[in-house]
Amino acid sequence: MKSSIKEVAHLAGVSVATVSYVLNGTKKVRPETEKRVMDAVQKLNYQINPLARNFRKGESKLIGFVVCDLSNYFFQDVAHGLETQLAKHGYRLILIDSKEEKSIEMENVRNLLASSVDGLVIAPTTEDCSYLKFMLANHPIPVAFVDRKPIGFESDMVLSTNEDGAYEAVKHLIAKGHREIAFVGSRLDSTMAERAEGYRKALREAGIPVNANYIRFGDSLSVSQRDHRHGAVYKHTLDLLTKHDITALFSGNTLATVGAFTCLMELNIKIPQDIAFITFDDSFWFTMTTPALTAISQYPDQIGDVAGKMICERLVDFRNGVDRPHQLQRIATQMIIRGSC
Amino acid sequence: MKSSIKEVAHLAGVSVATVSYVLNGTKKVRPETEKRVMDAVQKLNYQINPLARNFRKGESKLIGFVVCDLSNYFFQDVAHGLETQLAKHGYRLILIDSKEEKSIEMENVRNLLASSVDGLVIAPTTEDCSYLKFMLANHPIPVAFVDRKPIGFESDMVLSTNEDGAYEAVKHLIAKGHREIAFVGSRLDSTMAERAEGYRKALREAGIPVNANYIRFGDSLSVSQRDHRHGAVYKHTLDLLTKHDITALFSGNTLATVGAFTCLMELNIKIPQDIAFITFDDSFWFTMTTPALTAISQYPDQIGDVAGKMICERLVDFRNGVDRPHQLQRIATQMIIRGSC
DNA sequence: ACGCACAGGATAATCGTTTAACCTAATATA
DNA sequence: TATATTAGGTTAAACGATTATCCTGTGCGT
Missing domain, CATH: 1.10.260.40 (lambda repressor-like DNA-binding domains)
Structure with a gap:
């Protein structure tokens, strides 16, 4: 046979x-x-027989993708782009979900290494990735991070232009005449900090004082989008709308948007008449809300694509014994203006 | 080292x-x-060294998932459920996208077999899957189909209760007093046929004549959700709304809903006052539209979960040389009543 | 005629495990 | 006591490819 x-x-x-x-x-x-x-x-x-060949050559032609939360469509799109890119180089993708738990993430990496993947792409649950130093000690392989910047482990990274994107969004609001602009984010991590910085920069440039009370973050609980409707961001939004005189709301990511938008709907607040709304990170469904939401679109497909390229390049470098410095690539965001501001 | x-x-x-x-x-x-x-x-x-072990044992501990359209969130959720289930059995998932092209699907299967996966889960692009007979001829492995029923290849399947779900939806519309109910689906395949049958059954039971002109399907072009807003379903909906006296619209899947809902919004038709709307397949975002959409919810996670179980069971059967008849499992849908009807 | 280079191919070691077959001493069985 | 069984190991043959090394014959230059 x-x-x-x-x-x-x-x-x-x-x-x-x-x-x-x-x-x-x-x-x-x-x-x-x-x-x-x-x-x-x-x-x-x-x-x-690829099993025999892989064994002999000491490679598996497999790349692992450890995703902090696979139920988040953003990362599903990253996976999609990654898969496409890797396929071009004869590699295949193994997908694993960390369910926003650091311990699961570590277990996943351990398992992937035990399957002898040739490379690793990681969307980390939290910033501390020092554990990789130990795990990869006796068998180093290329690693690329996406979406979130790790601490404690040097590697290639692919991120969105978070600061620039947020800057553009807030500048747009300011241009529309808004001065009382609030910022809500789901959780304060490096990514959200960059976006908050873009928010501040735009205000400073316009000579608008930065009101610390207008910058809100949710808790760092591991929650899915579905649970987020009445979470911390919802409460922050409620507070901002009822106790402060804001005229515009900038949401730091889709998770926050879920809470904020739910709140706006429930209070029956008219967008953009009563409140202008803009969100970082786009979703196809933002065209289906009333009004459609203006968004800073990220390109998760492209992030995956670039991460895949980085890994493949590293792979040939490893083979040739060359060592390049790690690099950080930013994928440009784009403002999609719809009806919400 | x-x-x-x-x-x-x-x-x-x-x-x-x-x-x-x-x-x-x-x-x-x-x-x-x-x-x-x-x-x-x-x-x-x-x-x-897993490479050596796999080589020796002749297995890879890898399961391939060939997805007709990975940009469709439904399948991303299936992948999610599948990954979780397989992990429990020590297997890992390889994800590949067919981009709704039969030729790519075949190429994907070929590639996966060349990577010596131990099993295959397939969401086929079209029903004809006879090519698998040849590809698997000299190296048979367990195969499970999800979402769509294949023709020309016998295997395990996991599907939603399409007919029952559609029946429940239409019955609900009828209970609300509607009699002029239209059905739109993105494409006529086995799945959509089952849903259409549920639609007809509900009408028949209520003694309402089935108007063939009220049943519409889009074209079978390979399109993503993003392209679907002004596609064939949009046009059908436009026609139904402007040239016929329907009072309720039942959409056969998310793709169709995108087109139908876009049309309703653009015509500024009030839901549910002017038209009652209900859709097969749920999405988190249906809670964010105005009004929120009543839906027949499927459980893609569970579909993936069950498919994973089937594969693992087959795998031990293969090892023990036992041969069971193929089985078809249905995952129950559930009606989620929201504001649209 | 002699030596050399090279093209085209064969031989065999090797990768790291698993596992059937074999071995030995100790214990159980009659 | 003789024999069977068992516990606890060892030996060595696979698995199927890759690849360094070696071999042989031919053509060429001088």
């Missing part, structure tokens, strides 16, 4: 080495011999 | 076989010997 290289060699009347050379094009072979080999391959319907 | 079983054996003063037996618990070993081995493992920080 499943034939080995030996049988091909026998049928072709050559040695297994020759068959291997023909199949891999790794040594010169007389055309006639090559034909005999290929005919034998045809006749036996032979296909190489 | 990376030590092999041989060095462990040497350090422990036993044979490699003994080390293997200890590590796998596959033969009785004196406690004292076991301790010596485990100590050596500790000291050398030994970890088994």
Whole structure:
């Protein structure tokens, strides 16, 4: 049924080495011999045993993607872009969900290493990634981080232009005449800090004083979008709307938008008449709300794509023994103006 | 650095076989010997080489998931459920996107087989899956289909209760007094046919004549949700709304809902006052539209979960040489009543 | 005629595990 | 006491490819 290289060699009347050379094009072979080999391959319907080859070559052609929260569509799109890019280089993707738990993330990395993946892409649950130093100590492989900047482990990274994107959003609000602009984010991490910085920068440039009370973050509980409707951001939004005189609201990510928008709907507040609204991170569904939401669109597909490229480049560098400094790539965001401001 | 079983054996003063037996618990070993081995493992920080093991055992512990359209959140959720289930059994998931192209799907399966996956889960682009007969001929592995029923290849399947769900939806509309109910679906395949049948059954039971002109399907072009806003379903909806006296609209899936809802919004039609609306397949974002959409919720996570279980069960059956008949499992849908009807 | 280079191919070691088969001493069975 | 069984190991043959090394014959230059 499943034939080995030996049988091909026998049928072709050559040695297994020759068959291997023909199949891999790794040594010169007389055309006639090559034909005999290929005919034998045809006749036996032979296909190489990748298990054996991987074993021999010490590689698996597998890249692991450890996702902090796979139920978040953002990361599903990153995975999509990553998969596409890796496929071009003959690698395949293994997806694992960390469910926003550091312990699961560590377990996932451990498991992936135990499956001898050739590389790792990580969307970390929290910033502290020092554990990787130990895990990768005796078997270093390329690692790329996406979306969140790690601490305690040097590596390649792919992030959105968080500060610039937020800056653009707030500048847009200011241009529309708003001065009382609040910022809500789901959790204060490096990414959200960058976006908050963009928010502040825009205000400063416009000569508007930064009101610390207008900057709110939710808790760092592990929660899915579904649970977020009446979470911490909802309460912050409620407070901002009822106890402060804000005229515009900038939401730091989709999670926060879920809470904030739910609050706006429940209070029956008119957007953009009563409150202007803009959100960081886009979703297809933002076109289906009333009004459609203006958003700073990220390009998760592209983030995955670039991360894949980085890994593949590192892989060839590893093979050639060269060592480049780590790099950080930013993927540009884009403001999509819709009805909400 | 990376030590092999041989060095462990040497350090422990036993044979490699003994080390293997200890590590796998596959033969009785004196406690004292076991301790010596485990100590050596500790000291050398030994970890088994999975490439070698897989090669030797002829398995990869990998399951491939070939997804007709990975940009569709439904399948991303299926993948999520699948990954979780497989992890419990020590298997890992390889995800590949077919981008709704049969040729890519076939290429994907071929690639996956070339990576020697131990099993396959397929969400087929089209119903004809006879190609699998040939591809799996000389190396049969378990296969499970999700969401769509294949033709030309017998295997396990996991589907939603399409007919029952649609029946429940339409019955609900009828109970609200509607009689002029239209049905739009994105494409006529086995799944959509089942939903249409549920629609007809509900009408028949209520003694309402089935108007063939009220049943519409879009084209079978490969399109993403994003492109669907002004596609065939949009046009059908426009036609139904402007040239017919329907009072309720039942959408067969999310793709159709995108087109139908876009049309309703653009015509500024009030839901549910002017038109009652209900959709098959739920999305978190349906809570964020105005009004929130009543939906027949599917449980993609659970579909993935069950598919994973099926594959794992088949896998042990394969090992034991037993052959069970193929089975079809239905995952119950649930009606979530919101504001749209 | 002699030596050399090289093309084209064969031989065999190797990767790290698993596991069937075999061995030995001790214990149980009759 | 003789024999069977068992516990606890060891040995060595696989698994299927890759690849360094070696071998042989041919063509070429001088």
